[in-house]
Amino acid sequence: MSVDKDLILSSLLQHNFLPMQKRDKEEMPPIFSSITFTPNVAKKLLGGKIRKSNDYQGFDAVDYKLTRFNGVSRSCSIPHPVGYADLVQCIHEHWDKIDYITTNKNSLIRPREHKDGRLVIMDYERSFEKTKRNLGSSFGRRFMAHTDISNCFPSIYSHAVPWATVGFDHAKKHKGAKHKGEWFNQLDEKLRKVKRNETQGIAIGPGSSNVLSESILARIDEKLRPQFDYFRFIDDYTAYCDTEDEAQRFIRQLSDELAKYKLLLNIKKTEIRALPQALTDEWIGALALRLPNSGELSAYDAVNYLNLAVQVAKSSPDGSVLKYALKAITRHKLKFMAEFDVLRYALTLSFHQTALLPLLGSLFDATFFGTTFLYGDELSRIALENAINRRSDGMAWTLYYLNKYDVTIDDDLAELIIASRDCVALLLLFQSGEAKHQAKVITFASGLDKDCLYDLDQYWILLYQLYIVDKIANPYADEDAFEVMKVGGVNFLQ
Numbered sequence: 001m002s003v004d005k006d007l008i009l010s011s012l013l014q015h016n017f018l019p020m021q022k023r024d025k026e027e028m029p030p031i032f033s034s035i036t037f038t039p040n041v042a043k044k045l046l047g048g049k050i051r052k053s054n055d056y057q058g059f060d061a062v063d064y065k066l067t068r069f070n071g072v073s074r075s076c077s078i079p080h081p082v083g084y085a086d087l088v089q090c091i092h093e094h095w096d097k098i099d100y101i102t103t104n105k106n107s108l109i110r111p112r113e114h115k116d117g118r119l120v121i122m123d124y125e126r127s128f129e130k131t132k133r134n135l136g137s138s139f140g141r142r143f144m145a146h147t148d149i150s151n152c153f154p155s156i157y158s159h160a161v162p163w164a165t166v167g168f169d170h171a172k173k174h175k176g177a178k179h180k181g182e183w184f185n186q187l188d189e190k191l192r193k194v195k196r197n198e199t200q201g202i203a204i205g206p207g208s209s210n211v212l213s214e215s216i217l218a219r220i221d222e223k224l225r226p227q228f229d230y231f232r233f234i235d236d237y238t239a240y241c242d243t244e245d246e247a248q249r250f251i252r253q254l255s256d257e258l259a260k261y262k263l264l265l266n267i268k269k270t271e272i273r274a275l276p277q278a279l280t281d282e283w284i285g286a287l288a289l290r291l292p293n294s295g296e297l298s299a300y301d302a303v304n305y306l307n308l309a310v311q312v313a314k315s316s317p318d319g320s321v322l323k324y325a326l327k328a329i330t331r332h333k334l335k336f337m338a339e340f341d342v343l344r345y346a347l348t349l350s351f352h353q354t355a356l357l358p359l360l361g362s363l364f365d366a367t368f369f370g371t372t373f374l375y376g377d378e379l380s381r382i383a384l385e386n387a388i389n390r391r392s393d394g395m396a397w398t399l400y401y402l403n404k405y406d407v408t409i410d411d412d413l414a415e416l417i418i419a420s421r422d423c424v425a426l427l428l429l430f431q432s433g434e435a436k437h438q439a440k441v442i443t444f445a446s447g448l449d450k451d452c453l454y455d456l457d458q459y460w461i462l463l464y465q466l467y468i469v470d471k472i473a474n475p476y477a478d479e480d481a482f483e484v485m486k487v488g489g490v491n492f493l494q
Contacts, residue, residue, distance in 0.1 A: 002102050003113055008092040009039040011119035016207025017084065018492075019064055019076035023123040026358040027066055027076070027205075027393065028424070029400035031431075033494045041488035042085035048480045050082060051453065058193035059083035060457035061203060062423045065392040067354035069320045073391060077203035079194045080457050081490075082481050087190040087208050094183045098165055101214040106221040108233045111211055120207040122234060134279050137229055141240040144277060145230075145247040147254065147270040149263050152235035154201040156213060158192045160261040164216040168260070187212075196454065210234075220257040227253070240275075247272045283316040284324065291328050299338035302329050306345050322349055326359050339366040347378045354386060357397035364401060376407035387416035387425070395425035403432050411436075418444055427462045431493070442471050450475050461492055 017034040019027050051059065059080035065073040079087075091098070104110050111119045138144065149155070162171035162184035174182050180189070191212060192199060202209045213235075221232065228250050230239035237254060241247040251272070255265050278285070290308055292301065309325030326346055334342065343363040350356040367374065379398050386394025395417060402409055409429065414437045417429045421444075430441040445466055449455045456463060456475050466472045467482050468491060474482045 002099050003095075003111060003119065005092065005095045005099075007113055008095050008119070009042065009088060011113070011117055012088045012091065012207045012211075013037050013039060013042055013085065015117040016119050016210075017081075018078060019066070019205030021118075021120055021122040021205070021207070021210075023121055024358070026355075028064070029358075029396055029428075031400060031428075031493055034492060035494070036488075036490045037081065037485075037492075038488070038490075041485060041490055042081075042089065044484050044488060045082050045085050045481055046089060048484050049478065050086075051479060056453045057197035058195065060196055060454040061194070062458060062461050063392070064205070064396075064424055065390065065422075067386075067391045067393055069323065069353055069355050070317065071354075071389075074204065076205035077195075078461055079203055079206055080460050080481075081485065082479075083190075083194040084206060084208065087187075087194055090183075090187050090190045091208060091211060094187065097183065098211070098215050101211065101218045104214070104218040104221055106225060106230060106232050107214060107218065108231055109210070110214060110218075111207075118207070120210040122210070131279050133231070137231070137240045138275055138277075141229075141242055142275055143241045143244050143247040144273050144275055145237075145239040145241060145250050145271075146273070147237050147251060148266050149235035149258065150266040152263070153204045153209060153213060155263055156200075156202045156216065157262045158188050158199045158202070160216050160263075161191060161212055162188050163261065164219045216261055216263075220254070220261070223257050224250070224253060244272060244274075281316070283312045283321050286312055287321070287325055287328070291332070295333075296335040297329065297332045297338065298335045299341035302332075302334065302338055302342045303345055305329060306342070306349070310349070320355065322353050323355050323359070326356055330359055330362050334366075339363050343367055343375070347375060347382070351382050351385060354391055354394040354397075357382070357394065360397075360401070364405070368405060373405035373407055376402065376405070379407065380410060380413055383413055384416060387413065387420050387422075390420050390422065392422050392424055395420065395422055396428055399425060399428035399432070403428065409434060409437060414440060423459045423462050426459075427465055427493075430462075430466070438471075442466065445472055445475075448475065450477065465491075465493060 014035050014037055017037060018032055059082065061080060062078040064076045064078060066076055067073050102110055102112060109120065109122055113119070114121055166184050171184060175185065179185055191202060195201065195203060202212060217232065224230065228239050230237055230250065239247065239250045241250060251270060258265060287309060291305055306325055309322050313321035329342055343360065346356060346360055346363060350360065379401055383395060383398035383402070386398065409432050414429060417425050418440055426441050426444060430438050445459065445463055448459060463472065463475055464482055464485065467474055468486050476482060
């Protein structure tokens with residue numbers, strides 16, 4: 001189903017700007033939002049004083065590190081609002097030329113209108129839908145090929161967007177200064193300017209990147225679709241084939257098509273398996289069978305279930321086992337006081353797996369009765385661990401909880417947050433409201449090199465939020481973006 005052009009601006013600006021693409025928006029604490037970054041504000045930004053210095057060809061972005069279940073971080077970006085607004089405006093103006101991505105049946109994450117206003121939600125299918133699709137595709141087939149693109153978003157070449165949208169020949173014949181005004185070259189240019197005018201890699205996090213990556217990958221799907229039965233989850237491919245030769249041919253032809261756009265297959269994750277195969281991973285089956293389907297869950301049963309998950313995780317290191325188990329429990333009705341035992345266990349596990357922190361919110365709410373918060377020491381210890389390891393999400397979520405429940409942030413933790421130089425963590429430290437910590441954050445922000453715009457861009461959301469509460473002056477001497485957004489009522493903290 002095609003997406004109405006009029007929804008593109010509001011979706012990408014107000015709902016898919018910050019790196020919150022999972023269904024439950026687990027990447028950042030719920031205090032963050034871009035709902036006030038409206039199309040009207042974006043239009044005024046682009047009509048203001050925009051950066052034109054030859055020394056700064058474009059903008060930099062805030063780096064926000066998301067921690068995988070194995071402790072390895074993945075960098076997401078929060079682009080500078082002027083560069084992002086310019087790119088989104090260009091996508092909007094030429095949506096009719098790239099909306100082919102919305103009808104690509106091979107892609108499971110194609111852009112579409114969601115109830116919450118987002119254009120892109122990057123989450124796996126529900127179990128029933130996945131089972132139904134896999135059964136339909138695998139019936140009568142003997143082999144399955146699975147692979148993905150190596151380092152997909154960081155490998156995307158900006159010039160590949162024109163190649164995909166208008167074709168290789170046309171794009172290559174219409175390049176250079178003479179053809180700078182062509183819509184596809186404008187899209188290329190504005191994509192680069194979001195990232196310091198670099199041609200290699202696109203930002204992970206904003207919805208615009210998903211739109212433009214799909215514009216490339218959908219063209220590859222067009223080439224493969226007539227020959228193969230397969231689906232693609234972002235950059236992850238699964239094909240069902242009649243013979244092993246056909247499966248090998250799928251891998252070869254996919255590799256050849258990707259190479260045209262300077263993309264590579266991930267050899268380590270490329271495999272061909274004989275069918276039948278289980279529809280779900282073994283660990284999911286093991287956990288799903290052990291959780292009661294009805295009735296209230298006792299503390300004993302919940303803790304035993306988490307015990308099982310810990311054991312299963314040891315033999316299934318590639319799966320997000322503990323997150324699956326804790327989600328199952330928090331969505332289940334628990335018996336009186338069971339939340340306390342579950343929360344104690346979940347805090348212990350969260351020290352080791354940062355990805356569990358977003359799931360603690362409902363447990364904290366259930367065990368907090370408006371008096372003293374009981375888990376400040378544990379959260380502070382987890383925050384220290386994440387600050388030492390420079391994990392943005394770990395610092396963000398723990399500081400968010402500490403602030404929400406009015407827990408005093410001790411000096412050692414504050415110093416480590418400052419030392420981490422993490423933009424989002426610094427902002428949440430300021431949000432603690434403690435004067436001595438706020439002074440440290442303001443000192444940090446004031447000490448940034450105002451003559452290096454890229455350095456400022458890497459902290460723009462911190463600087464902007466300090467600016468709108470009159471703690472610092474506009475650090476961008478020759479640009480009026482902050483003034484325009486403030487007058488327009490933009491606030492990224494709700």
